[in-house]
Amino acid sequence: MTFEIIDTDVLVVGAGGAGCRAAIASSEADLDITVITKDILGKAHTVMAEGGINAALANLDPDDLCEIHGRDTCSAGAFLNNQNLVEILVEDAPKRVYDLENFGAIFSRTPDGLIMQRPFGHQTYRRTCYAGDRTGHEVLATLTEELRRREINIIDEVFATSLLTKETRVVGISVVDIRTGNFKVFRAPSVIMAAGGAGRIYDVTTNAQADVGSGYALAYKAGVELIDMEQFQFHPTGAAIPPAARGRLVTEGVRGEGGILLNKVGERFMIRYNPRSMELAGRDEVARSIATEIREGRGTENEAVYLDVSFLPTKIIEERLPTMLEDFLDIGIDIRNEPMEVTPTAHHVMGGIKIDASAATNLPGLYAAGEVAGGVHGGNRLGGNALAAGQVFGKIAGGSAAKYAATAQSPSLNRRAINEEYERVMAPLQREDGLSPSMETKQLQRVMWDRAGLFRNEQDLNAALQFINDHQKQITSQLAVRNKATRYNTEWINALELQDMLLVAEMFVRSALLRKESRGAHYRTDYPSLDNKNWFTNIMVAKHNGKMTLQNTSVVVTKWPPPWT
Amino acid sequence: MAKKQKVQFRIQRFNPDIDDEPTYVTFKVPYSDRQGVLDALHYIFQNLDSTLAYRWNCRTGQCGSCAIDINGIPGLACRTVVDPSKQYTLEPLFNFPIIRDLVVDLGPGFRRLEKLRPYLERTSAPDRPEKLTREEISAAMELRSCIECFSCYAACPAVASAKQEFPGPIAMRELASFEFDPRDQGDRVQLAVTSGLYDCTSCGICKEVCIPKHIDTRRTAVEGLRALAVERGMGPLEGHQGFIKQIESTGYAVDVKSTPLTDQLPDVIDVDDPVDEVLFYPGCLINLRIQQVGLNVVEVLKRNKVRVHIPKDFVCCTSVAFRTGARAIASEMVIQNTDYFRKLGVNKVVGLCPGCMSTIKQDWPIILHEKDKPPYDFEPFDINEYLVDQLGFERFNQQDLKPLPIRVVYHDPCHLNRHQGISEEPRKLLRMIPKIEFIDVEDSDRCCGAGGGVRAGRRELSQEIARIKYEILSEVKPDVIATSCSFCFIQLVDVVKNSNSDIRVMNITDLLAASYRGESLK
Ligand SMILES: Cc1cc2nc3c(=O)[nH]c(=O)nc-3n(C[C@H](O)[C@H](O)[C@H](O)COP(=O)(O)OP(=O)(O)OC[C@H]3O[C@@H](n4cnc5c(N)ncnc54)[C@H](O)[C@@H]3O)c2cc1C
Ligand code: SF4
Ligand code: SF4
Numbered sequence A: 001m002t003f004e005i006i007d008t009d010v011l012v013v014g015a016g017g018a019g020c021r022a023a024i025a026s027s028e029a030d031l032d033i034t035v036i037t038k039d040i041l042g043k044a045h046t047v048m049a050e051g052g053i054n055a056a057l058a059n060l061d062p063d064d065l066c067e068i069h070g071r072d073t074c075s076a077g078a079f080l081n082n083q084n085l086v087e088i089l090v091e092d093a094p095k096r097v098y099d100l101e102n103f104g105a106i107f108s109r110t111p112d113g114l115i116m117q118r119p120f121g122h123q124t125y126r127r128t129c130y131a132g133d134r135t136g137h138e139v140l141a142t143l144t145e146e147l148r149r150r151e152i153n154i155i156d157e158v159f160a161t162s163l164l165t166k167e168t169r170v171v172g173i174s175v176v177d178i179r180t181g182n183f184k185v186f187r188a189p190s191v192i193m194a195a196g197g198a199g200r201i202y203d204v205t206t207n208a209q210a211d212v213g214s215g216y217a218l219a220y221k222a223g224v225e226l227i228d229m230e231q232f233q234f235h236p237t238g239a240a241i242p243p244a245a246r247g248r249l250v251t252e253g254v255r256g257e258g259g260i261l262l263n264k265v266g267e268r269f270m271i272r273y274n275p276r277s278m279e280l281a282g283r284d285e286v287a288r289s290i291a292t293e294i295r296e297g298r299g300t301e302n303e304a305v306y307l308d309v310s311f312l313p314t315k316i317i318e319e320r321l322p323t324m325l326e327d328f329l330d331i332g333i334d335i336r337n338e339p340m341e342v343t344p345t346a347h348h349v350m351g352g353i354k355i356d357a358s359a360a361t362n363l364p365g366l367y368a369a370g371e372v373a374g375g376v377h378g379g380n381r382l383g384g385n386a387l388a389a390g391q392v393f394g395k396i397a398g399g400s401a402a403k404y405a406a407t408a409q410s411p412s413l414n415r416r417a418i419n420e421e422y423e424r425v426m427a428p429l430q431r432e433d434g435l436s437p438s439m440e441t442k443q444l445q446r447v448m449w450d451r452a453g454l455f456r457n458e459q460d461l462n463a464a465l466q467f468i469n470d471h472q473k474q475i476t477s478q479l480a481v482r483n484k485a486t487r488y489n490t491e492w493i494n495a496l497e498l499q500d501m502l503l504v505a506e507m508f509v510r511s512a513l514l515r516k517e518s519r520g521a522h523y524r525t526d527y528p529s530l531d532n533k534n535w536f537t538n539i540m541v542a543k544h545n546g547k548m549t550l551q552n553t554s555v556v557v558t559k560w561p562p563p564w565t
Numbered sequence B: 001m002a003k004k005q006k007v008q009f010r011i012q013r014f015n016p017d018i019d020d021e022p023t024y025v026t027f028k029v030p031y032s033d034r035q036g037v038l039d040a041l042h043y044i045f046q047n048l049d050s051t052l053a054y055r056w057n058c059r060t061g062q063c064g065s066c067a068i069d070i071n072g073i074p075g076l077a078c079r080t081v082v083d084p085s086k087q088y089t090l091e092p093l094f095n096f097p098i099i100r101d102l103v104v105d106l107g108p109g110f111r112r113l114e115k116l117r118p119y120l121e122r123t124s125a126p127d128r129p130e131k132l133t134r135e136e137i138s139a140a141m142e143l144r145s146c147i148e149c150f151s152c153y154a155a156c157p158a159v160a161s162a163k164q165e166f167p168g169p170i171a172m173r174e175l176a177s178f179e180f181d182p183r184d185q186g187d188r189v190q191l192a193v194t195s196g197l198y199d200c201t202s203c204g205i206c207k208e209v210c211i212p213k214h215i216d217t218r219r220t221a222v223e224g225l226r227a228l229a230v231e232r233g234m235g236p237l238e239g240h241q242g243f244i245k246q247i248e249s250t251g252y253a254v255d256v257k258s259t260p261l262t263d264q265l266p267d268v269i270d271v272d273d274p275v276d277e278v279l280f281y282p283g284c285l286i287n288l289r290i291q292q293v294g295l296n297v298v299e300v301l302k303r304n305k306v307r308v309h310i311p312k313d314f315v316c317c318t319s320v321a322f323r324t325g326a327r328a329i330a331s332e333m334v335i336q337n338t339d340y341f342r343k344l345g346v347n348k349v350v351g352l353c354p355g356c357m358s359t360i361k362q363d364w365p366i367i368l369h370e371k372d373k374p375p376y377d378f379e380p381f382d383i384n385e386y387l388v389d390q391l392g393f394e395r396f397n398q399q400d401l402k403p404l405p406i407r408v409v410y411h412d413p414c415h416l417n418r419h420q421g422i423s424e425e426p427r428k429l430l431r432m433i434p435k436i437e438f439i440d441v442e443d444s445d446r447c448c449g450a451g452g453g454v455r456a457g458r459r460e461l462s463q464e465i466a467r468i469k470y471e472i473l474s475e476v477k478p479d480v481i482a483t484s485c486s487f488c489f490i491q492l493v494d495v496v497k498n499s500n501s502d503i504r505v506m507n508i509t510d511l512l513a514a515s516y517r518g519e520s521l522k
């Protein structure tokens, strides 16, 4: 078998906020930088972030400090956060926001002309910098402009299938060029993994289609350690229709402005769950209340509940919720007159590849940043911290990777491993008959939603694990792509993604099974309370002797001791 | 159970590895409530044909991946709601090479953008924090909201015809976003002028297809940059200078070659028992070049018992000045006209030329406001709008219309259709003429290439755009191409002549007048 080999010094997988920031940092060195992305530059999931990016600039609340940002982050994370990383996050965030301004970003302003900051859930002060309701878009558009300025080489629509290693270091990656279907190898002394999250593992999600979690899977397969994989955030309100946009984020602002939640029979059900705070109860609680209504048959035909603002004065809706109004109008729903239908929706992976303060993983030459990296957010993420973490650790990863590449020996490839990978990648395309990738994917998403979602228990999680393991076996031998063309064959790419998704699902489920308590976003109906005595610990996942192995490791605490210690 | 309603999707298929040329395949997709075009594509992919290639990512109108041609108009598949009473044709975005099926290579668009130094240029970074007021940044912020879906680029007639030269509305928007950014020190205007700033025909389709962000590239970016170009002595083009000079010296955009319409008519044209009274604003072309068109308007009004004032001392509406950026001269003329109309004391102004009328409706108020003048106290109407909506269908004189057994195709003037939202009225009038055979073609609203100063400044490009339009219109073998614009009229007359065709070009009012007079046009 022959394949094209492309050499580069630093290879970045993913062109979201984190990957782009990493590439910019690497380009400070006189090295050859290449970014590959499964989608197109500027179109990564990061564009969808609406709310903002946290940095303790204290523009509105002069008492805000990095310290306090750190405390808020750890308290939201149920103190599972690696506080070394949190310290870096909160201290560097302001500098990275200013970097963005230097690159050309325009944030909304205070009346005095400073960067505007909004209050965001569970934060002591107004700290979340924003650009209208399209902060992620402003961030990514700016980084895109900066990449163009630096003439960094970006290759669109290339799908990474595996990390290549030799003698316990990374030596490159294998890819399928989606546009031609060609299998290729990038040889590089350093690789930065910035492939984003995995919301697509669930049936209902806020995430873009690209977020299937390949980054976690590729890392795992290469022997990299991951952490906190049981911590997955669900958002209480996602749009239920249209089908293609099921799960799309409906902002908290709707409830903030007075929107009420009603079940199928018109009952304002929050009164049964939290009569004091009602719709403004915590994210997790509202999400679980909605899910309970739906589970117990009080949801609408579209497996949803109603979120209603139609009783509010029209003017308030038009002035304070213009984007929501327009978005729903576009699909033929006028929220001034009729309720929205909403459902909880899978939102964010807090866990991920374990990194140290230099964004290095346990595999020499491999760095990680952005949603694919774990440890910063602990058990739950503050709104606005994901974009910040992407910028902060993206820059660090870029710098570290460049430094490593400058001194590392030039990598050599393991041809046998590449041949095996080639066989694996081509198999579903060559198989004449078998399981359909899109049907199998749907099944997995449904099982994860039902059994390993908002509510978890031993039995459901075991059932999910059983499903995953059965399917892993079947799929390697039976998945078949009906579309045989190599050019832009999305069915084939889906087949490869499904294999990654099953691995990630397994990490989620095994970690969730192990944690026999409820902490952060992880909620066990059979262990509904916090158990600091036994479970104040991180769970690490890695492959040992070909088997998925879990291990408890102690939490890194520096400045913000948990209240119970 | 009632059988599920199905919607038909005709989809262009093409795999350059194996096919010689694109083909179309039709799929029937069960309709579901609030279904989007992207839902339909998913349904086809998952249930009918997994070889279909299409692109998407965010599915919420935020990433710009899913833009395709939907019934001939670029749009986002994820933001287009299916109308079950319609049939759909889905094609890849126009103006791009096809990778496969509905997936195009956006590379050429990106490459043109990349050449324009599309990033903030400043010599040194300021101290932080940097202060920027809300007012300073609002224009740039709006333009920065573009999601690079390239719908506008795909729809732009200038991109299609200027080939390598015009980087498109998306690029003009990008340049303007930096020009209007108080921090940027690059010379964006110069770059815009050398990159086709004067290729834009101001057709306005770029705004119409910018469903994601409603960016009005023509008005904000193109005309904003053109105004700065003129201010800095870099514009307008040579071909425009003549018109501007002409306005400066005579008050009209063109010179006098034959007796002006205003000299052929009395101050007021009286009718018995008038039902209404209007001022007819002819504009330069009708007054000085195509007077018969004006006489026909007057005839139609007369037949409908409307008393008509002829403004002997009107001056140019300065549409050409607005469109090319020469705003200084524009202000002067606007004030002169509005003062004059006030003196005449008529409260309805009717015109045929949509270039004039949209300028009067949209640009004059801005100038008056800028110059601290009171707003004008008349109502401006396009002639079709006036006849159908103001005078009203019931009062319209139908009984005197005599049969015109001819085949007619209609061309929507951009300044009428898009800039004033008038497209049904001219069609209603056409259909009223007995025995006329009216054919409505799909691309009736495609630009003819005359506007935005392109006819004057970029003759070749203008003719190329007109040629494409002519092909669309002539394909149905009409006797007459109807329109309602003096500018489109002369443009179409030229292209018909250059094509050695015997198709006639007429305005709606020309046809109505001919029908009233009982002429035979065969
Ligand atoms: C609706 C929504 C709203 C949000 N709002 C906020 C907010 O207000 N504030 C905040 O801080 N956070 C917010 N978040 C979270 C935040 O947007 C994400 O966590 C963050 O953008 C992730 O950035 P990233 O760079 O890590 O990855 P992404 O932006 O997801 O980019 C991943 C990149 O990796 C590429 N990729 C993936 N797999 C492969 C592969 N196999 N081969 C090649 N390339 C690959 C993708 O193509 C893409 O380019 C929100 C999330 C959602 C869903
Ligand atoms: S107004 Fe028409 S010609 Fe001008 S940029 Fe927009 S689409 Fe192109
Ligand atoms: S200006 Fe509008 S239509 Fe054009 S690329 Fe940007 S978002 Fe799309």
Ligand code: FES
Pocket (backbone or CB within 6 Å): B055, B056, B057, B058, B059, B060, B061, B062, B063, B064, B065, B066, B067, B076, B077, B078, B079
């Ligand atoms: S899929 Fe992102 S805009 Fe349609």
